[in-house]
Amino acid sequence: MSAIFQHLANALSVGSLYALMAIGYTMVYGVLRLINFAHGEIFMMAMYVVFFGLATFMMPWYISFIVAILITALLGVTAERLAYRPLRDAPRISILISAIAVSYFLQNLATVLFGGRPLTFPQVPLFTSMMNLGGVHISRLLILTPVIAAVLLVGLQYLLKRTKTGMAMRAVARDYDAARLMGIDLNRTIAMTFFIGSALAGVGAIMWGMKYPQIIPTVGAMPGIKCFIAAVLGGIGNVAGAVVGGLVLGMTEILIVAAVPALAGYRDAFAFVLLIIVLLVKPTGLLGEKTTEKV
Amino acid sequence: MLEVNNVTMQFGGLIAVNDLTMFVDYQEIVALIGPNGAGKTTAFNMITGVYRPTSGHIALNKENITGTRPDRIAQRGMARTFQNIRLFKALSVLDNVVIAQHLRLKSNWLTSTLRLPRYNAENRLMYERAEELLTYMGLWDVRGEVSSSLPYGAQRKLEIARALATQPVMLLLDEPAAGMNPAESQELTGLIQGVRDHFKLTILLIEHHMDVVMDISDRIYVLDYGNLIAVGTPAEIQANDAVIQAYLGVEENEA
Amino acid sequence: MAKTAVQPINESRPGKVVSVTLTTILLAALALLLWWMQSAISDVYILKITRLCAINITLALAMNLINGFTGIFSLGHAGFMAVGAYTTALLTIPAKSKEMMFMIAPLIKPLDTLTLPFPVALAAGGLLSALFAYLIGMPCLRLRGDYLAIATLGFSEIIRVLIMNAQRLTNGAMGLRSIPANATMAWTYGVALITIAFMALLTSSSYGRALKAIREDEIAAESMGVSLFSHKMMSFMISAFFAGVGGGLLAAYNGTIGQDMFRVSMTYNILMIVVMGGMGSISGSVISAFVVTIGQEWLRFLDGPLTIGSIHTDGVVGLRMVVFAALLLIIIVFFRNGLFGTNEATWSGLWRSIGRMSGHKKRGEAA
Numbered sequence: 001m002s003a004i005f006q007h008l009a010n011a012l013s014v015g016s017l018y019a020l021m022a023i024g025y026t027m028v029y030g031v032l033r034l035i036n037f038a039h040g041e042i043f044m045m046a047m048y049v050v051f052f053g054l055a056t057f058m059m060p061w062y063i064s065f066i067v068a069i070l071i072t073a074l075l076g077v078t079a080e081r082l083a084y085r086p087l088r089d090a091p092r093i094s095i096l097i098s099a100i101a102v103s104y105f106l107q108n109l110a111t112v113l114f115g116g117r118p119l120t121f122p123q124v125p126l127f128t129s130m131m132n133l134g135g136v137h138i139s140r141l142l143i144l145t146p147v148i149a150a151v152l153l154v155g156l157q158y159l160l161k162r163t164k165t166g167m168a169m170r171a172v173a174r175d176y177d178a179a180r181l182m183g184i185d186l187n188r189t190i191a192m193t194f195f196i197g198s199a200l201a202g203v204g205a206i207m208w209g210m211k212y213p214q215i216i217p218t219v220g221a222m223p224g225i226k227c228f229i230a231a232v233l234g235g236i237g238n239v240a241g242a243v244v245g246g247l248v249l250g251m252t253e254i255l256i257v258a259a260v261p262a263l264a265g266y267r268d269a270f271a272f273v274l275l276i277i278v279l280l281v282k283p284t285g286l287l288g289e290k291t292t293e294k295v
Numbered sequence: 296m297l298e299v300n301n302v303t304m305q306f307g308g309l310i311a312v313n314d315l316t317m318f319v320d321y322q323e324i325v326a327l328i329g330p331n332g333a334g335k336t337t338a339f340n341m342i343t344g345v346y347r348p349t350s351g352h353i354a355l356n357k358e359n360i361t362g363t364r365p366d367r368i369a370q371r372g373m374a375r376t377f378q379n380i381r382l383f384k385a386l387s388v389l390d391n392v393v394i395a396q397h398l399r400l401k402s403n404w405l406t407s408t409l410r411l412p413r414y415n416a417e418n419r420l421m422y423e424r425a426e427e428l429l430t431y432m433g434l435w436d437v438r439g440e441v442s443s444s445l446p447y448g449a450q451r452k453l454e455i456a457r458a459l460a461t462q463p464v465m466l467l468l469d470e471p472a473a474g475m476n477p478a479e480s481q482e483l484t485g486l487i488q489g490v491r492d493h494f495k496l497t498i499l500l501i502e503h504h505m506d507v508v509m510d511i512s513d514r515i516y517v518l519d520y521g522n523l524i525a526v527g528t529p530a531e532i533q534a535n536d537a538v539i540q541a542y543l544g545v546e547e548n549e550a
Numbered sequence: 551m552a553k554t555a556v557q558p559i560n561e562s563r564p565g566k567v568v569s570v571t572l573t574t575i576l577l578a579a580l581a582l583l584l585w586w587m588q589s590a591i592s593d594v595y596i597l598k599i600t601r602l603c604a605i606n607i608t609l610a611l612a613m614n615l616i617n618g619f620t621g622i623f624s625l626g627h628a629g630f631m632a633v634g635a636y637t638t639a640l641l642t643i644p645a646k647s648k649e650m651m652f653m654i655a656p657l658i659k660p661l662d663t664l665t666l667p668f669p670v671a672l673a674a675g676g677l678l679s680a681l682f683a684y685l686i687g688m689p690c691l692r693l694r695g696d697y698l699a700i701a702t703l704g705f706s707e708i709i710r711v712l713i714m715n716a717q718r719l720t721n722g723a724m725g726l727r728s729i730p731a732n733a734t735m736a737w738t739y740g741v742a743l744i745t746i747a748f749m750a751l752l753t754s755s756s757y758g759r760a761l762k763a764i765r766e767d768e769i770a771a772e773s774m775g776v777s778l779f780s781h782k783m784m785s786f787m788i789s790a791f792f793a794g795v796g797g798g799l800l801a802a803y804n805g806t807i808g809q810d811m812f813r814v815s816m817t818y819n820i821l822m823i824v825v826m827g828g829m830g831s832i833s834g835s836v837i838s839a840f841v842v843t844i845g846q847e848w849l850r851f852l853d854g855p856l857t858i859g860s861i862h863t864d865g866v867v868g869l870r871m872v873v874f875a876a877l878l879l880i881i882i883v884f885f886r887n888g889l890f891g892t893n894e895a896t897w898s899g900l901w902r903s904i905g906r907m908s909g910h911k912k913r914g915e916a917a
Contacts, residue, residue: 083883408751
């Protein structure tokens with residue numbers, strides 16, 4: 001019984017981590033129609049910043065978290081400004097390649113700045129100590145991760161639905177030119193989208209680091225790809241879809257391995273199998289809208 | 296030649312074409328007209344296989360082509376042009392017309408790559424036919440230009456040349472005179488009739504320029520909100536009250 | 551108005567003869583140079599890099615066929631390379647070495663004792679890779695744009711995960727060693743030359759024109775009778791074949807392989823060569839393969855001790871890759887068509903640009 005509970009809690013927390021990062025993909029895709037391949041590297045940078053904040057500069061954990069989230073958000077905005085904005089009117093493939101190049105650049109930059117040797121993400125007892133929940137001992141993290149993710153999601157929904165910035169983002173996602181004609185500042189709105197998406201990736205990275213504490217320059221690559229898959233599963237461009245996709249992916253990974261431990265070595269392949277099944281059955285994702293190309 | 300029986304196309308809750316029945320006889324020129332959003336292009340897309348109709352049957356030369364893939368329909372002899380010109384933009388005028396003959400190629404990819412004699416012969420023939428077609432359309436002198444750099448009218452002509460290169464028996468033209476001035480559309484009228492006689496073609500076209508439509512059509516079908524509201528010769532259509540109500544009235548207001 | 555590069559129909563006979571003669575002379579000169587290098591240059595390192603250039607030509611052209619000529623953004627290259635590399639390695643490593651290497655579990659029969667000549671092994675790697683492409687293409691090639699990119703990337707990762715777990719076939723995480731060093735100057739350049747010739751002939755054939763039509767406008771191509779799926783599949787499988795062959799060469803070049811080599815970053819490396827040369831340009835990919843391969847090596851000085859003005863560093867490992875990545879980023883943002891765009895380097899084009907340059911000079915002298 002407690003084992004089942006443990007697995008479910010684990011699945012939920014991994015799922016909410018995926019969801020946090022998938023939102024960044026889905027928001028950027030919404031406004032730019034771009035798979036931001038550098039999203040995983042932004043996630044990776046957040047982990048390093050926390051590491052140096054806590055281990056080298058001895059900051060209190062909350063300061064280092066805030067600094068990491070801010071730096072990550074600014075990094076996302078900078079990438080957009082330097083590598084994506086000049087290509088906004090270019091064929092979509094150019095901007096996709098640019099995103100790949102940014103990811104490549106950040107990985108190499110991390111190798112030079114921080115070295116290729118794995119570092120260990122510092123533990124913050126408030127999050128990582130064990131707690132007793134109805135007789136079951138589990139890490140606080142398993143409970144806190146979904147709670148933090150849920151709070152952020154509610155906040156994001158409020159932002160998107162009720163604030164001017166959020167409405168501008170939705171307008172840009174729906175129709176670029178119309179939004180521009182309505183007097184929406186395109187550059188500012190897109191920058192804001194990157195800021196929020198990257199900040200959420202930063203939060204995701206911190207929670208991820210406490211769960212899987214190894215930091216290397218390529219640490220963001222796999223979560224990055226998986227979270228894009230989560231966004232596609234849910235229906236790319238759709239924030240609620242990203243959450244659903246993240247949870248579905250997290251659940252699938254953890255529960256399949258829990259049920260059939262022999263498949264543990266193939267865990268990273270599940271996401272892709274799931275992706276291909278969904279794309280073939282319902283190409284627009286679970287919550288996506290159908291679009292027909294005009295001929 | 297072309298038979299469309301009780302064809303309906305539904306997008307979600309919207310019925311774009313409702314229970315359309317029409318036919319086009321051998322070497323006839325038939326026009327499909329109607330106000331914007333009447334479902335004309337949707338009808339075209341069903342006939343050429345881009346959309347699969349929700350219900351109904353379409354036959355070309357007595358063969359059922361309902362829901363067949365566009366490339367298969369093209370192989371059976373149906374060629375089309377597009378309302379919003381879809382040339383192979385970055386390629387040359389000549390390449391556009393040569394590519395359209397690929398569907399008649401018998402050599403496979405390996406013998407083509409290895410340039411076996413049969414492929415060479417086929418390839419030479421493709422270029423000869425392209426020269427013939429481009430000369431016929433008056434585009435031979437610009438064969439080396441990138442197709443998207445041509446003036447608008449020439450691009451429309453090139454689309455027709457490209458469609459003819461597939462060696463069709465039936466040609467579908469989606470607003471061939473769109474964006475043309477009166478002199479150009481006058482020339483186009485002659486060109487379409489010439490093409491029909493020269494290549495022994497059957498032609499179905501969508502057109503908004505009423506002078507062109509009345510000039511060249513043997514018969515006219517009128518669509519409004521997805522429904523067929525009239526069929527007849529140009530004279531009959533011009534005298535039809537329902538058409539004047541639904542379409543010509545609107546047209547006069549616009550003009 | 552822009553003129554397109556090649557027009558077979560009006561290329562005059564004598565012009566063609568001149569072109570063919572010049573190309574033959576160039577190739578002969580290149581062969582002589584390589585032959586001379588092998589005997590005259592004792593620096594093994596330089597010879598190694600020279601061979602790597604040729605392997606990268608094969609790999610870049612393979613990717614260019616699908617990404618550049620067909621306009622399908624596939625990111626599965628590393629997976630196909632892995633299939634080719636492992637096949638070639640398993641078919642050429644001597645039985646004794648295999649026995650020693652497979653410590654955790656023995657290699658399955660009949661591979662444990664089977665060794666084949668290098669060219670046969672290379673071809674087998676290419677064919678197996680094409681077979682994988684067929685299986686992967688079945689679902690993936692029906693997808694569009696970004697979805698296809700991510701799905702092919704996914705399959706590439708699945709191949710890697712399979713390799714890691716198929717202990718008795720691939721030796722799992724320990725990888726393969728003692729791969730005979732068959733990637734000689736003759737083999738690497740021979741294969742590169744065959745690839746160049748094959749790609750040039752394919753892309754200028756009617757099938758190549760159909761692929762370009764698909765790249766330009768899928769809907770129009772389909773309406774002109776080009777079957778999208780079968781043409782995409784053809785392009786995808788041929789691309790995978792050459793990627794597999796390139797992977798096999800790389801295995802023989804390296805001597806050791808492991809699943810870690812075939813991560814997505816391998817695909818990105820090749821993609822960068824293709825983008826720099828111009829997506830849809832064969833000569834672009836060839837020149838870019840040399841530039842990128844040699845450039846990466848030349849930038850190696852950045853990793854060593856540096857003195858810039860009064861600043862002195864003891865050497866920062868990896869700095870060259872950062873500089874390299876930054877250069878790539880600059881190229882993509884500011885020169886997104888690469889060296890050649892979709893055009894080819896031709897002799898007549900060369901004459902024209904030489905003519906333009908000397909024309910400039912004369913005008914300059916007059917003024």
